[in-house]
Amino acid sequence: MIEPVAVIGAGPFGLSTAAHLRGRGIPVRVFGDPMVSWRDHMPAGMILKSTPAASSIDAPQPGHTLADYCDAAGVRRLVTDEDLISVETFIAYGEWFQQKLLPDLERVRVVSVDRRTGGGFELKLDSGELFAARAVVVATGLSGLAHLPVELAGAAVDGPSATGPVSHSSQHHDLTRFAGKELIVVGAGQSALETAALAAEAGAQVQVVSRGRSRVAFGAPPWSQPRLRPESPFGRAWSLWALSYYPHPYRYFPAQVRHYLVRRVLGPLGAWWLRDRFQDKVRVEEVESVLGADAPDGAPVLTVRTHAGATRQLAADHVIAATGYRVDIAAMDFLGHELRTRLAVSRGAPKLGAGYVSSVPGLYFTGLPAAASYGPVMRFVCGTEFASGRLSKHLAAAHG
Ligand SMILES: Cc1cc2nc3c(=O)[nH]c(=O)nc-3n(C[C@H](O)[C@H](O)[C@H](O)COP(=O)(O)OP(=O)(O)OC[C@H]3O[C@@H](n4cnc5c(N)ncnc54)[C@H](O)[C@@H]3O)c2cc1C
Structure with missing residues (x-):
């Protein structure tokens, strides 16, 4: 056979x-x-x-x-x-x-x-x-392959869980469970911003915590994309066109460049149509870093360093780490x-x-x-x- x-x-x-x-x-x-x-x-x-x-x-x-x-x-x-x-x-x-x-x-x-x-x-x-x-x-x-940053692990001693203080975004399907709750979503990519918008629409009070250079931003709608650049599945840009249609030489780039591009190209950016559903409904806290997390009494508390260098604490009923794979x-x-x-x-x-x-x-x-x-x-x-x-x-x- x-x-x-x-x-x-x-x-x-x-x-x-x-x-x-x-x-x-x-x-x-x-x-x-x-x-x-x-x-x-x-x-x-x-x-x-x-x-x-x-x-x-x-x-x-x-x-x-x-x-x-x-x-x-x-x-x-x-x-x-x-x-x-x-x-x-x-x-x-x-x-x-x-x-x-x-x-x-x-x-x-x-x-x-x-x-x-x-x-x-x-x-x-x-x-x-x-x-x-x-x-x-x-x-x-x-x-x-869901990734939980080590600084959030202190509030997830048994691992991330939908019913514990900290979860990963991949552990949720039905966000209506957060109706009436205070929710922190860590991340600034499409998954974080859309999870936040959907939870807010379901009746949660939501705060997005974006870290470092990953600021909350949204892409341009199709009708305002620059016409003189080539079209690609991800928008009009020479770099996106080359990466979409000519990935053959990619594996010959130095390892550092390859890993950087995988993380950053098409990285944190909300879709154009999400802006109106997000703004004024979700609070945004842009911080330099999350220093650690704890869950006294079962509710998560994040310790963050602000861009001004101050240390603050952010509390909620639950934290969703929309921190990728x-x-x-x-x-x-x-x-x-x-x-x-x-x-x-x-x-x-x-x-x-x-x-x-x-x-x-x-x-x-x-x-x-x-x-x-x-x-x-x-x-x-x-x-x-x-x-x-x-x-x-x-x-x-x-x-x-
Ligand atoms: C929130 C979110 C939104 C996204 N939105 C988009 C989008 O708009 N457009 C887009 O192009 N991409 C999007 N992506 C990326 C998208 O998920 C991937 O491109 C796509 O799902 C990858 O497909 P895949 O077949 O590699 O894996 P998956 O879709 O993850 O499928 C994995 C398969 O492997 C099987 N499997 C795993 N382990 C075993 C095992 N041991 N034995 C047998 N079977 C096993 C599972 O049963 C499953 O069938 C999004 C991702 C996320 C997280």
Whole structure:
């Protein structure tokens, strides 16, 4: 029997990669809970920051874009930069894509991946099944990579929790639980600002605490983008255009530059349409740093240093850390110990070569874990357009 390729993950990147591999006639088994990050780890009522042109999951054959889904589902076609996409629509699109192209997806977890001595890999599923794969694609996205800054840990001794004093934004779906409560949201990115706006609309008193150079700001609406600069999925700018369409040389940049760009390009900035929902409804506290956090009597208190150098305390009923995600191979505990020690990494992220292959032949990474090698576009759904065809072509040539 021909050994399949295992694709671990059923978010946009896993679904797109698996569709491309299947399009090349390669036998594939796909594992994961389709679109779970969007369904359970982002707020209900969220609007995507990306535009319709940048929100399609790439497929090898036509007929699977977001606009195609709208036509098939009989909902309003989302096409222009002013058409806003609700998270509910995007989840339905991802599920439709999966049902059409990968109807045999397996809703189980991969609990371990180990190398076999003769080549290939052995995987164990949480159903108890053991099986052999000729190659493995890791597309586990945001899972397990939520980042809580150490200065907030003092108020989260048992780890961040939705019911404790401090949580991570990924631990919330229904923000109506904060109605009537005082809430602090730490962060200045879209996730922080939209979480704050949604909680305020649900009846919470919300304060956003932004740190350092990350000031609260909003992007320009599509009609006031500079016309003389090239269009990219993220707005009009030469830098965004190059990073979106030409990420090939990215992995040759010095490590410091690569990691900096992944963090800062398309970094903290609210979407243009969020400004009116945010201003006058959410208080903003721009501080130099959060020095520490405590939870006397179970309620969190942040100690902050202001830009003027003073020390202040901020109290609330709950703190949400909208502080993003950090790639760390050590957190991918389903990868066997021997595999993890053999992987070449750079600041916790796998170092990838041409075609998204890691230093272990046959082991590929796509999506967020590939951003340190292929740039910030890998943090977004539109990165599937660059990644999935190239990854599957490389895999087909090496293991097809
Ligand atoms: C609040 C928020 C808003 C965002 N808004 C946008 C936006 O507007 N536009 C945009 O382009 N991007 C946005 N992003 C980024 C977006 O989340 C990612 O681009 C996208 O989800 C990455 O897709 P993925 O397939 O790599 O991973 P995910 O969508 O995170 O999917 C991970 C998959 O891996 C599976 N999995 C994990 N571990 C295992 C295992 N051991 N075994 C089996 N399966 C496993 C899960 O079940 C899941 O199916 C946003 C992110 C956040 C946090």
